[in-house]
Amino acid sequence: MVAQMLDAVHVSRHPSRGSTPIRELVLAAISDGTLPKGAKLPTERALAERLGLSRAAVRKELAALEVEGHVTRKVGSGTYVAERAGAAALITGVSLHQLLEARIVIEPQLAAVAVANATPADLQQIEAWLGRCATAGDVDAFEAADHGFHAAIAAATHNGLLIAAYDLICGLRASGEWRALKLRRNLDAPGRKADVLVEHRDVFEALRDHDQTAAREAMLRHMTGVRRNLFPV
Numbered sequence: 523m524v525a526q527m528l529d530a531v532h533v534s535r536h537p538s539r540g541s542t543p544i545r546e547l548v549l550a551a552i553s554d555g556t557l558p559k560g561a562k563l564p565t566e567r568a569l570a571e572r573l574g575l576s577r578a579a580v581r582k583e584l585a586a587l588e589v590e591g592h593v594t595r596k597v598g599s600g601t602y603v604a605e606r607a608g609a610a611a612l613i614t615g616v617s618l619h620q621l622l623e624a625r626i627v628i629e630p631q632l633a634a635v636a637v638a639n640a641t642p643a644d645l646q647q648i649e650a651w652l653g654r655c656a657t658a659g660d661v662d663a664f665e666a667a668d669h670g671f672h673a674a675i676a677a678a679t680h681n682g683l684l685i686a687a688y689d690l691i692c693g694l695r696a697s698g699e700w701r702a703l704k705l706r707r708n709l710d711a712p713g714r715k716a717d718v719l720v721e722h723r724d725v726f727e728a729l730r731d732h733d734q735t736a737a738r739e740a741m742l743r744h745m746t747g748v749r750r751n752l753f754p755v
Contacts, residue, residue, distance in 0.1 A: 543573045544583040552603055563601040624691045626745045633737040636678035637729055644678035652722050
């Protein structure tokens with residue numbers, strides 16, 4: 523199966539915008555059944571040699587695919603096609619406009635459900651991510667902490683279907699196109715970071731105060747603010 527994946531799947535050396543050779547290889551192999559759910563991927567070394575990349579570059583791309591839900595990585599064992607890879611593949615080709623539209627629809631409701639279902643431990647976790655956002659030293663660290671904050675709110679719903687929906691929608695955040703857009707919009711500038719921290723704090727305080735209406739409205743303000751900064755009229 524490893525040889526079949528490496529030899530039979532054509533990979534462009536000039537991948538489409540927002541894609542990479544590894545991404546194209548893995549997603550094509552999942553799509554055509556060369557790599558079914560649970561199948562083990564070639565080693566980092568094999569992928570690096572096949573594509574003429576460094577192992578560090580391969581490792582980075584596999585990590586991104588893991589965040590998106592296409593693969594899972596097991597220490598000492600290897601990388602495997604995730605059980606939900608078929609669903610995760612739905613995000614391929616989704617635009618950033620569509621991503622934000624979906625988040626604006628779902629995340630205010632996730633916050634409201636989290637008010638009803640969050641445990642004290644959930645609130646502690648959300649507050650911890652809030653602190654990591656505040657101390658993030660660069661755009662990558664802030665993006666990771668921001669994702670953790672939103673994912674913790676989704677987890678606090680304790681609704682498996684809602685959590686899966688959030689994971690699917692937000693898998694696109696791992697793309698290079700998303701990061702590049704943030705950099706172009708100067709989202710690592712102190713002023714914008716301060717605004718986001720205030721918006722996050724408003725959401726957290728509504729969760730802590732068990733106020734569903736306030737939580738929903740605070741998250742809606744936050745997400746519309748994100749869209750306004752990324753895509754100013």
